[in-house]
Amino acid sequence: MARRLKILLAKAGLDGHDRGVKVVARALRDAGMEIVYTGLHQTPEQIVNAAVQEDVDAVCLSILSGAHMTLFPLVKELMNEAGMEDVLLSGGGIIPDDDMEELSGLGVGRLFGPGSSLRSIVAYFQEEIPRRRSAR
Amino acid sequence: MARHTLSELVEGVRNGERLAIARALTQVENGEPGSWALLKQLRPDIGGALRVGLTGPPGAGKSTLADALVRELSRRGHKLGVVAVDPSSPFSGGALLGDRVRLLKATENPDVFVRSMASRGCLGGLARTTAEAADILDAAGKDIVVIETVGVGQSELAVASACDLTVVILVPESGGMVQAMKAGLMEIADLFVVNKSDRPGSDEMKFQLIDASRYLIWEGRRPSVLMTSAISDLGVPELADEVLGYREWLQEGGRKEKKRRDQTKVRIRELVRSGLEERFLESPEVQEALDNAAEEFRAEDGSLVESARKFWNSVRSDLSRSDIV
Numbered sequence: 001m002a003r004r005l006k007i008l009l010a011k012a013g014l015d016g017h018d019r020g021v022k023v024v025a026r027a028l029r030d031a032g033m034e035i036v037y038t039g040l041h042q043t044p045e046q047i048v049n050a051a052v053q054e055d056v057d058a059v060c061l062s063i064l065s066g067a068h069m070t071l072f073p074l075v076k077e078l079m080n081e082a083g084m085e086d087v088l089l090s091g092g093g094i095i096p097d098d099d100m101e102e103l104s105g106l107g108v109g110r111l112f113g114p115g116s117s118l119r120s121i122v123a124y125f126q127e128e129i130p131r132r133r134s135a136r
Numbered sequence: 137m138a139r140h141t142l143s144e145l146v147e148g149v150r151n152g153e154r155l156a157i158a159r160a161l162t163q164v165e166n167g168e169p170g171s172w173a174l175l176k177q178l179r180p181d182i183g184g185a186l187r188v189g190l191t192g193p194p195g196a197g198k199s200t201l202a203d204a205l206v207r208e209l210s211r212r213g214h215k216l217g218v219v220a221v222d223p224s225s226p227f228s229g230g231a232l233l234g235d236r237v238r239l240l241k242a243t244e245n246p247d248v249f250v251r252s253m254a255s256r257g258c259l260g261g262l263a264r265t266t267a268e269a270a271d272i273l274d275a276a277g278k279d280i281v282v283i284e285t286v287g288v289g290q291s292e293l294a295v296a297s298a299c300d301l302t303v304v305i306l307v308p309e310s311g312g313m314v315q316a317m318k319a320g321l322m323e324i325a326d327l328f329v330v331n332k333s334d335r336p337g338s339d340e341m342k343f344q345l346i347d348a349s350r351y352l353i354w355e356g357r358r359p360s361v362l363m364t365s366a367i368s369d370l371g372v373p374e375l376a377d378e379v380l381g382y383r384e385w386l387q388e389g390g391r392k393e394k395k396r397r398d399q400t401k402v403r404i405r406e407l408v409r410s411g412l413e414e415r416f417l418e419s420p421e422v423q424e425a426l427d428n429a430a431e432e433f434r435a436e437d438g439s440l441v442e443s444a445r446k447f448w449n450s451v452r453s454d455l456s457r458s459d460i461v
Contacts (some may be wrong), residue, residue, distance in 0.1 A: 003166050004229070004254070029230035034254045039237040046243070050236065053249055055158035083155045136139055 008056040010038040010047045012128050017020040017066035019091070024062070033125065044071060048078040051087070057129045058109075060083075061091035068095050072103050086136055088128055092116060118133070142170055146177045154249070157276045164268040166180060175268060178275040181395070183272035186383045189222055189299030190284045192322075192392070195330040196305045199238035201366040201375075202284045206242040217273030217281040218242070218250040218279040221263055227393070234285060247353075249273060255286060258294070262286075265408065267298040267403055268306050280379070296324040297402035300395050301382050305329045306345070308337035325359050327378060333363035333371065355391055375403055411460030418460075425451050 007028060009021050012057060013080055018040060033069045034053050051059045059079065062072060085107075092112035095103075100111045109128065112121055140148065140159055148156020163171040175182070189206075190198045199220065206216045220235035231254035242248050251273075253263045260286055270281045285295055295303050304325040328345045330338050342361050344384075349359040360378055364371030385393045416422060429447035433440065 004256075025232060029225060029232050030228045032228045032230040034224075034231045034233060034238055036233045036252050039240060045239070049243065052154050053158055053251055054233075054236075055155075056160045111157075113183075 003124055005033040005035070005058075006054065006056045007033055007058045007125065008036045008047070008051050008054060008058060009060050010042050010050070011040045012042050012044060012047060012061050012063060012071045013065060013067050014041065015063055015067070015093075017038055018062070018066070019062045021062035024060075024092070024118065024121060025123060030127070031122040031126070036047065045075040046076050048074055048084070049084055051079065051084060052082050055086065057133070058088040058090055061089075061093075062094070063091065063093040064116065066094065068093065068103070069099055072108050073106055076106055076108060078133060086132060088125075088132060092121075092125070140176070141251050142173060145174055147151045149178060149272060150181060152277050157249060158274060161269055163406070164272055165253060165263070165265050167265065171268070175271060178271070181275035181277075182223055182271045183274065184380070185281045186301065186386075187270050187271070187276050187299045188280060188282050188379060189295040189302040190282060190305060190447055191295050192305035193300065193307075193310055194286075196307050197366045198257060198284050198305050199235045199327045200304060201329065201372075202235075202282055203239045203242045203332055204364075204366045205379070206239070206282060207245070208372050210245045210380070212249055212278050212376065212380075215247045215278045216242070216245075216249070217270070217276070217278035218248070218284065219251045219266055219269050219273070219281065220250065220284045221255055221266060222252065223286050224254040224256050226257065229257075239456055240267045249276070249278065260396065262294040262298060264406070267399070270298060280383075293334050297399050297406070300386060301326050301379065303329055303379075305331050306341060307332045308341050310341065322354065325349075325352060326354070326382065327359050329362045329371075329375065330361065330427075331366055334365050334368075338363060343421050355389070355394075357385065389446070407461050414452070414454060415460045416458050419454075421454060422451050 009025055011018055011021060025037055028035050036056065037038065038050055047059065059075065061071060061075060079085060079087060079089060080135065088108040088109045090111065095111050095113055110124055139221050140156060145156050145160050149160050160174060190202055202218060206218060210216055218239060220239065222231055222233045224231040224237060232300050233252035233254060235251050236250060239250050241452055243250050251269065253266060253269060258264050266283060270283060273281045283299055306328065308330065328349065330341050343365060345361045349361065352359050359373060362371055362375055362378060364375060425447055428445050432445040
């Protein structure tokens with residue numbers, strides 16, 4: 001049985017826009033990945049709880065509300081505490097380039113803003129996840 | 137965190153450590169080399185948990201009912217594991233594991249562990265390793281493991297082979313389906329639930345099921361028919377009572393042993409069958425023999441059975457030299 005890429009897609013906080021995350025979910029599924037979607041209005045604790053139980057290869061936050069500079073660091077910290085410091089934290093939404101850089105400095109992976117192609121998102125996970133697995 | 141060693145995993149699972157449980161589940165799910173050794177070491181800790189299967193047609197509300205049932209049983213002090221299975225795409229092999237969304241309230245309790253699994257091409261609605269996943273949650277100290285499956289209309293034997301109590305969930309609109317699904321889905325039920333019972337037709341459905349249950353008596357017990365409305369938590373305490381009552385009943389008279397024995401037989405058979413298919417029939421030598429047989433059939437005018445026999449006779453000695461399990 002092949003080891004599939006398993007990814008958690010999460011909507012954190014008050015942001016209720018889920019069309020984008022659902023489109024991404026379908027694209028990743030069509031690329032052969034197993035996707036767990038948390039639904040809306042998740043707290044960072046709930047997201048990391050789910051990530052642990054599902055033993056995912058990547059946690060992705062979809063944030064269009066501007067709360068990314070609060071939510072990403074919180075989730076990263078909780079992931080570290082839970083023993084998932086080597087698990088990829090990625091995502092997308094409305095995130096300015098400067099903020100993406102700052103988050104990258106905190107250990108967050110590549111982030112996908114508006115206009116990102118589904119192909120580039122798929123390709124990123126297909127490269128980055130195996131890379132991290134072999135480094136473990 | 138570096139990968140767990142085998143003994144770290146064993147310790148971690150026994151202590152109920154979430155990350156260890158999750159990593160053990162992954163190993164088992166992927167059939168990784170260490171997974172059978174892991175299960176062997178955990179053997180003393182496996183067996184105590186009641187495995188409850190929730191199955192039924194799509195849209196019957198299995199996940200919502202699972203969430204309500206898990207919350208009710210947690211409230212009564214039980215430790216719950218949930219394995220939620222969703223279908224893999226036959227085209228891409230990927231899957232949208234969407235049951236967890238409906239189990240969110242249940243997961244707020246730290247004693248509840250929910251794991252989503254993709255069916256990975258297995259008919260019958262269960263991933264091949266679902267029974268092993270239930271074993272891990274059992275070993276981790278859960279006293280009830282709920283297995284929530286894809287509602288397919290075939291081979292529900294897969295569910296029955298992994299569960300002690302198979303609950304078939306229907307909705308009033310399934311009326312026609314009850315007739316159509318006489319085989320399979322109906323035959324495996326230990327308990328029927330009519331969900332969304334606030335809708336019209338629920339009483340008719342109930343009477344049809346009570347009628348049908350007369351043919352499903354096992355060890356003198358006839359499947360009950362319960363009415364629920366999962367989103368309102370109606371009928372859920374009664375369902376929990378029934379599940380716990382069944383568990384007690386199973387402990388008596390060697391019934392649980394009987395069920396477990398049948399489950400083991402099915403699991404062994406399945407391991408051998410899948411090994412036969414994947415390791416033997418898919419091997420290059422056998423594939424070549426098949427190609428030859430097909431070509432011979434085309435060129436000559438014998439029957440297909442004759443070609444099949446020739447093919448089988450040419451490969452059967454290879455079989456005794458193969459390791460299929």
